[in-house]
Amino acid sequence: MTDPRRLPQYPEQTPEDGVPLAGPDPVYLDNPVLDATVRMVTELAAQLWVERERRLVLETLLAERGILATEAIEQYRPDAMRAAEIKVERARFIEDVFKELRRI
Amino acid sequence: MNAVPTRAVPWASVSDDPMPRLACRSDTAYLDFVEGFREYILGQGADFESRLNAALVAEGERRQAPLRDSRQVREFLRSLPLGQLRDRLARTQQEMKWHTIWRSLDQQREALRDELARWDTRGPGRLELDPGFVAPSYLNVNFHLQPGGYYHDELSGFLYHYGTKIFFRGDNDHDELHDKLVGKVPAPADGKVSRVLDLACSIGQSATAFKRRYPRAEVVGIDHSAPMLRAAHRRAAMLGDEVTFSQRLVEDTRYPDAHFDITFAFILFHELPQRITQATVREAARVTRPGGLFAVYDFSPTKAMSPFQIYHRDFDAAHNGEPYSQAFCDCDFDAILARNGFRLAAEPAASQRSGGVGYMKHWFATRD
Numbered sequence: 001m002t003d004p005r006r007l008p009q010y011p012e013q014t015p016e017d018g019v020p021l022a023g024p025d026p027v028y029l030d031n032p033v034l035d036a037t038v039r040m041v042t043e044l045a046a047q048l049w050v051e052r053e054r055r056l057v058l059e060t061l062l063a064e065r066g067i068l069a070t071e072a073i074e075q076y077r078p079d080a081m082r083a084a085e086i087k088v089e090r091a092r093f094i095e096d097v098f099k100e101l102r103r104i
Numbered sequence: 105m106n107a108v109p110t111r112a113v114p115w116a117s118v119s120d121d122p123m124p125r126l127a128c129r130s131d132t133a134y135l136d137f138v139e140g141f142r143e144y145i146l147g148q149g150a151d152f153e154s155r156l157n158a159a160l161v162a163e164g165e166r167r168q169a170p171l172r173d174s175r176q177v178r179e180f181l182r183s184l185p186l187g188q189l190r191d192r193l194a195r196t197q198q199e200m201k202w203h204t205i206w207r208s209l210d211q212q213r214e215a216l217r218d219e220l221a222r223w224d225t226r227g228p229g230r231l232e233l234d235p236g237f238v239a240p241s242y243l244n245v246n247f248h249l250q251p252g253g254y255y256h257d258e259l260s261g262f263l264y265h266y267g268t269k270i271f272f273r274g275d276n277d278h279d280e281l282h283d284k285l286v287g288k289v290p291a292p293a294d295g296k297v298s299r300v301l302d303l304a305c306s307i308g309q310s311a312t313a314f315k316r317r318y319p320r321a322e323v324v325g326i327d328h329s330a331p332m333l334r335a336a337h338r339r340a341a342m343l344g345d346e347v348t349f350s351q352r353l354v355e356d357t358r359y360p361d362a363h364f365d366i367t368f369a370f371i372l373f374h375e376l377p378q379r380i381t382q383a384t385v386r387e388a389a390r391v392t393r394p395g396g397l398f399a400v401y402d403f404s405p406t407k408a409m410s411p412f413q414i415y416h417r418d419f420d421a422a423h424n425g426e427p428y429s430q431a432f433c434d435c436d437f438d439a440i441l442a443r444n445g446f447r448l449a450a451e452p453a454a455s456q457r458s459g460g461v462g463y464m465k466h467w468f469a470t471r472d
Contacts, residue, residue, distance in 0.1 A: 010252040016242040016377045018427030019418070026423060028192040029185075038192050042141070046200060049137040050130050057129075 025103060036100035043097050122339035123269060123277070124209060124216065124262035131208040135270055138201045143273045145193045152190040156181055157412035164411070171411050174418040174430065181415050195423055198249050205266045206251045209259050216259055223338035228346035231337040233330050237351050242377050243328055246425045254306075254329040261335020265307050279309045285370065286313035288452055289399040290468060292365055297321050301364040301391065303354045303384070304328075304372040308336030312345040314368065321365075326352040355383035362393035369400045373437070374429040381432065382440060389444040392471040398446055400467040401454070406433040408462050416463075437467065445472045 015021060029035050062068040078086060126132050144150055163180055164170035171177050181187035209216060224231055239255055246253045250267055254260055268276065275281050291297055297318045302311040305325025315323040325347055327333050333349040340347045352358060354372065367388045373381050388398050406414060421430045438448060446469035454464035 008251070010246075010256040011244065013246055013253070014241040014244040015427040017431075018377060019421035019430050021245075021425060021427055022423045026195065028182075028188045028195065030188070035192055038189065039196050042193065042196050042200070045141070046134050046137045050133040053133040053136070054129065 032103070036103060039100045039103075040097055043100070047093060047096055120342060122265075122342045124259075124266055125212075126205075126208040126266070127211040128208070131204055134204050135201065135266070138197055138204070139270045139273055141193075142197050142201075142270065145190065145197065146273075150190075150193075152186065153412050153416075156184070156187055156190065156415070157410055159184060159186075160411035160415070172406075172414065174406075174414060177411055177415040178418050187415075191419060191423065194419065198424060201267060201270050202249055202251050202263075205263055205270075209262055209266075213259065216262060220258070220334045220338060223341055224334060226341050228344060229337060229340050230348045231333060232348065232350040233333065234351040237328070237330070239328050240353070242380060245375075245427060247375055249425045254327075255331055258331050260329060260331035261307050261333070264332060265335060265339075276309075279313065282309035282313045282370070283316075285401055286310055286317055286368075288466065289366065289368065290397065290449070292395050292397050292470070294395055297365045299364045300324070300366045300368065301326070301357070301359070303357075303367065303369045303388070304375075305336060305349065306332050308333075308340050308347060308349060310368055310370045311336070311347045311349070312340050312343060314366070315340075315345045315347050322348070324348045324350060324359075326350050326354065326357060328353055355380050355387050357387055357391055359391045361390055362396075363391050365393060365396045367392045367396070367398045369398075369402070371402055373400065374403050374426065374432040376432070377428050378431050378435060381435070381437075385440050385444045385446075389446060389471060394471050396471045398441070398467075398469045398471065400437075400469070402437075402465065402467075403429060403433050404454075404462055404465040405435075405437065406430075408465070409433070410462070413463055441467065441469045446470065447472060 013021065027035050029038065059070070059073075063070075126135070145152060160171050160177055160180065171180060182191070243255070244253060248267065248271070250260070250263055251257065252260060252263075254264065257263060272281055298321055300311075300314045300318060300321050300323045302308070302314065302323070302325040305311045305327050306329075308325045311323050311325035314321070323346075325333075325336060327336070327349070328351065330351055333351055336347075336349045340349070354369075354376075369384075369388070373384070376384060392398050403417065404413075406417070409417065417429060417433055420426045421428075441448060449468045449470060451466040451468050454462075454466055
């Protein structure tokens with residue numbers, strides 16, 4: 001399956017002498033599973049920050065405009081269509097964090 | 105012509121920030137995380153540097169011979185879990201950065217392509233691309249792991265702009281670092297500055313800083329990469345700075361002898377093979393007038409580095425797309441300058457932000 005988020009292939013690099021370049025997927029820890037684990041934790045932290053930043057903006061704007069109290073967020077239940085959309089988002093989130101599993 | 109004080113960057117007077125916009129707020133937030141994470145692992149947060157340097161010093165004491173050789177420090181630090189983890193995180197944050205910037209800009213490729221085309225022929229300033237230009241093979245490297253290197257992607261200049269924003273960890277969002285570095289470059293002793301050349305200008309941040317410092321001077325930025333030069337011209341024109349950006353090689357500029365009063369090279373030489381470094385200094389000597397100044401800012405020599413900095417240099421060479429940096433740090437750059445007719449003046453201490461104390465260095469050399 002094509003991963004649309006992989007970077008494109010550019011021409012092979014042609015360094016002249018110098019220090020040999022590491023390959024595209026170097027392993028630094030004792031085995032590739034540990035490397036993937038560190039990547040996943042880092043990715044998770046990044047994704048968490050993206051969400052937190054957005055929520056902070058959202059809640060601030062909603063409160064500033066007197067549109068929504070925090071309690072309304074707790075009470076919200078999506079309809080079927082919105083629930084399906086959220087599931088797609090969930091799949092994307094899992095892919096973002098755990099794509100490392102394919103590299104092992 | 106005398107130097108005038110650097111004017112403030114005219115952000116208020118332009119309609120847009122020249123920094124390329126990302127596709128969505130989530131991408132901006134993701135890269136904001138990477139910037140903070142980079143600061144954390146390279147700085148005092150995770151504190152890898154001082155702990156690993158202490159381990160290297162202690163190991164040198166144990167062996168009764170300081171560890172100064174790249175291979176020695178590499179073998180020792182890669183035997184430590186802490187060293188392995190640091191390398192993993194250093195590589196990962198670069199991969200996260202490029203992956204997201206590339207994806208975000210690629211989503212807007214057509215709009216960004218149109219935007220570059222709109223600015224190509226607009227002033228102030230001028231863009232000179234050479235349709236017959238062929239990049240020498242030594243330049244075909246993904247420096248700093250940038251996807252497609254400096255010239256294989258039509259958006260390379262935009263990728264570089266956002267990539268270096270993250271690299272400089274918030275210190276250069278509005279070109280503050282370039283303004284500061286250019287501000288440190290002394291004028292030639294006779295004060296005459298009519299023409300300035302920025303070698304390998306990339307997106308032109310030093311060139312525009314020179315134009316602001318010497319508004320009556322003709323400032324030229326050259327680079328091999330057309331995408332970089334197009335982004336440089338767009339940025340300078342947006343800021344209202346009249347600079348010429350021209351596609352040329354640093355080792356063969358094709359400018360007349362003694363043409364420039366100041367020739368500037370910002371973090372250039374560590375990205376050149378040694379034979380090109382020699383040729384470029386020769387070329388700088390040819391185009392800089394007698395009494396003119398050649399200002400260089402680059403990595404310090406290996407001999408001035410701490411054991412950890414020696415390691416970091418070695419790691420970056422192989423794992424961050426810097427194949428030529430080790431040879432540059434090992435060479436006697438002072439001697440290369442002297443052999444080509446440059447006289448070195450005392451240089452100010454470089455900022456401690458990039459790579460720690462003593463990692464970066466200024467060279468201010470006057471042409472005999």
